[in-house]
Each structure stands twice: as structure tokens, then as C-alpha cells.
Amino acid sequence: MSILRLSDTDRAYLAGFLDADGSIYVRAKPNPTYRFGYQIAPAIVFFQSAKARESFEKMCKLMPFGSLRERKDGVCEYIIQRLSDLEEMIRLVEPFVRLKKRQLILLKKILDAKKREQNQITFTKLLELVDQFRELNYSKKRIRRILPVETER
Amino acid sequence: MSILRLSDTDRAYLAGFLDADGSIYVRAKPNPTYRFGYQIAPAIVFFQSAKARESFEKMCKLMPFGSLRERKDGVCEYIIQRLSDLEEMIRLVEPFVRLKKRQLILLKKILDAKKREQNQITFTKLLELVDQFRELNYSKKRIRRILPVETER
Numbered sequence: 001m002s003i004l005r006l007s008d009t010d011r012a013y014l015a016g017f018l019d020a021d022g023s024i025y026v027r028a029k030p031n032p033t034y035r036f037g038y039q040i041a042p043a044i045v046f047f048q049s050a051k052a053r054e055s056f057e058k059m060c061k062l063m064p065f066g067s068l069r070e071r072k073d074g075v076c077e078y079i080i081q082r083l084s085d086l087e088e089m090i091r092l093v094e095p096f097v098r099l100k101k102r103q104l105i106l107l108k109k110i111l112d113a114k115k116r117e118q119n120q121i122t123f124t125k126l127l128e129l130v131d132q133f134r135e136l137n138y139s140k141k142r143i144r145r146i147l148p149v150e151t152e153r
Numbered sequence: 154m155s156i157l158r159l160s161d162t163d164r165a166y167l168a169g170f171l172d173a174d175g176s177i178y179v180r181a182k183p184n185p186t187y188r189f190g191y192q193i194a195p196a197i198v199f200f201q202s203a204k205a206r207e208s209f210e211k212m213c214k215l216m217p218f219g220s221l222r223e224r225k226d227g228v229c230e231y232i233i234q235r236l237s238d239l240e241e242m243i244r245l246v247e248p249f250v251r252l253k254k255r256q257l258i259l260l261k262k263i264l265d266a267k268k269r270e271q272n273q274i275t276f277t278k279l280l281e282l283v284d285q286f287r288e289l290n291y292s293k294k295r296i297r298r299i300l301p302v303e304t305e306r
Contacts, residue, residue, distance in 0.1 A: 009165035013249055016169025019212075020201065048173065048252070055252045059172075096166055099201070099208045 006092060010062055015096035017059070021047045024103040025137055026110050028130045036123045040114055040130065042107060044089050046078040063089060083111060103136050159245060163215055168249035170212070174200045177256035178290055179263050181283045189276040193267055193283065195260055197242050199231040216242060236264060256289050 006014075018024075026042040048056040050070050060068060060078045065085035068078050080089055086107070094104055106129065113126045159167075171177075179195040201209040203223050213221060213231045218238035221231050233242055239260070247257055259282065266279045 009161050009249060012162035012165040013169035013172075013251070016166035016171075017173040018169075019166075019173075020170040020175070020199075021173035046173075052252050055254075059251050096162060098166070098212050099205050101208075 004063065004088060004092060006062060011092045012096040014062060015093040015098070017046060018044070018093055019097060019099040022100070023047070023137070024100055024107055025133050026107065026130045028127055036118065036120070038123075038127065040110070040126065041081070042083075042086055042110060042114075044080045044086060044107075048076050048078075050074045050076050063092070065089075083114070087111060103133070106132055106136065157216065157241060157245060159215060164245045165249040167215060168246040168251070170199060171197070171246055172250060172252040175253070176200070176290070177253055177260055178286050179260065179283045181280055189271065189273070191276075191280065193263070193279065194234070195236075195239055195263060195267075197233045197239060197260075201229050201231075203227045203229050216245070218242075236267070240264060256286070259285055259289060 023043075023045045025045075026040060028038040029041055030037060031039040044066075046056075046060065046066075051074070053070070053076055056076055056078070057068060060066060063080070065082065065088070066078045066080040068076060070076050080086055090104055090108055090111075097104055110126065110129050113122070113129065116122065118126070176196075176198045178198075179193060181191040182194055183190060184192040197219075199209075199213065199219075204227070206223070206229055209229055209231070210221060213219060216233065218235065218241070219231045219233040221229060223229050233239055243257055243261055243264075250257055263279065263282050266275070266282065269275065271279070
């Protein structure tokens with residue numbers, strides 16, 4: 001895990017950027033190769049018009065653990081997905097975030113839960129936490145999930 | 154003019170917010186009641202989804218000189234337009250802005266020019282500065298303006 005030594009003003013700047021045009025979310029992607037049928041995929045994303053790509057790219061280098069991609073609609077996304085990087089990112093912006101405080105706290109909870117040994121019950125609880133993101137992020141879609149029946153191990 | 158005593162991290166936060174989802178622009182609005190036929194209207198605007206209105210409003214109180222309005226498309230705009238407030242805003246974010254540095258410098262130039270006594274020549278130059286915003290802000294519209302003929306004063 002990389003510990004970044006950023007100044008407090010750099011950290012606050014990133015928090016402001018994330019609040020304004022960023023996203024914090026966790027997806028439960030159906031995937032039969034996973035024990036409980038879902039891959040839990042958390043992310044912190046920064047967005048910006050591709051027109052400002054050059055200075056956006058420079059800014060992203062403050063947190064050298066994400067990956068940049070340019071979407072077809074002219075939006076650049078800088079996405080951070082690795083667990084240790086997400087934890088580091090949370091540590092950096094948490095004291096300064098204002099609009100997305102609840103998302104950060106929920107993401108932390110999920111990362112903590114994800115680290116622990118899972119069973120059907122704890123995994124169902126983990127999925128419930130993931131679903132709380134829909135409300136925080138104003139997603140209207142509601143999802144009903146059924147976990148695969150697990151044979152005795 | 155209000156001098157705000159914000160911490161450096163608050164200032165950096167606002168700069169990050171402005172870079173991500175803000176706008177700096179100057180418009181030359183045709184207006185026959187003005188001596189040279191145009192009103193020069195500068196602005197710094199912060200945007201956010203109305204869904205996050207409550208915490209956005211709280212954040213806006215860091216700079217208590219703008220006005221908040223909710224557009225019909227569900228976007229909140231916090232707009233700062235008074236000259237002295239714009240100058241104060243520039244002072245606050247300038248050291249921390251990364252993506253909109255050139256816009257800030259151009260806005261400063263225009264505010265300085267606006268304060269000076271104008272004649273046809275200096276006002277034409279001022280309009281040229283205003284037009285430079287179109288390029289910085291990636292506006293595609295090109296405008297040709299003709300100043301009203303001024304009688305000897």
C-alpha cells in the first residue's frame with residue numbers, strides 16, 4: 001500500500017473535486033465464478049471533460065493509483081478500484097469532504113466487511129450495505145438478489 | 154468589500170470544487186442603455202445537483218456573497234457577480250486552482266480593465282478580452298460585434 005505524503009491543501013482540493021464532480025459507489029456484479037454469485041466492486045471516480053484532459057491528467061497524478069480512460073461521450077474518468085488504494089484515498093480526503101461524507105463512511109464499512117471471512121449471512125448483510133449506495137447516490141433502480149444455494153463445506 | 158478569513162484547506166477545497174464543477178466567464182450583453190452598447194457581466198458559478206442541495210447550500214455559506222438558484226433541470230447554481238465579491242473570490246482560490254488558472258487570470262485582467270475609464274478603443278480591447286473566454290471555455294460560438302457610433306463628448 002502506497003502512503004502518499006500530500007499537503008493538507010492538496011487533500012482538501014481533491015475532496016472539493018470529488019464532492020463536485022466525483023463518484024463513490026460499490027457495485028455487486030453477478031458473477032458465477034464467485035462463491036456467493038457476486039463480485040463486490042467498489043470505486044472512487046473523478047470526472048472531467050476531455051477538453052481539459054491535460055490539466056486533469058496532471059491533477060490525477062497527485063493520486064498515482066487510478067487509471068484514466070476517455071469515454072466516447074467526451075468525458076474523462078479517473079477510476080480507483082484497488083482496495084488498498086481506496087483505503088488510502090479515503091484517508092486522504094475524509095477530513096475535508098463535505099457533500100459525500102455518508103458515501104465515504106459507507107464505503108469504509110463495506111471495505112472492512114469485505115476483508116472478513118464471509119458466510120451466507122454476512123454476505124447478505126454486505127449486499128445490504130451495497131444497496132444503501134443506491135439511496136445515497138439517488139439511484140432509482142431497485143434490485144432484488146437471490147444468493148446461490150450453498151452446499152455444506 | 155468583505156475580506157473572508159477562510160482556512161487554507163477551505164480555500165483549496167473551493168478551488169477543487171470550482172475546477173471540477175464550476176464556471177468562470179464574462180459575457181458582453183447587448184444593452185442600448187450602456188454607453189458602448191454592451192454590459193460586461195463577469196461571473197463565477199458553482200454547480201451541483203439539486204439532490205445534494207442541503208449540503209451544497211452549507212458549503213456555499215463559506216463564501217457568503219453569491220446567490221443560489223435552482224434551475225428547472227435539477228441543477229443548483231451558486232452565482233457570484235458583484236465585482237468586489239469576484240475579486241475576493243479570486244484572491245481565495247487563486248493559489249489552489251489547477252484546471253481553470255487561465256480563466257482566473259483573464260477574469261482578473263477584465264475586472265481591472267473594467268475599473269478604468271473607457272473610450273471606444275479601450276472598450277473594444279475589453280471586448281476582445283471577453284472574447285478570449287470563448288476559447289478558454291471551449292465555446293464554439295463566434296460573435297462579431299459592432300460598437301455604436303459615439304458622438305463627440
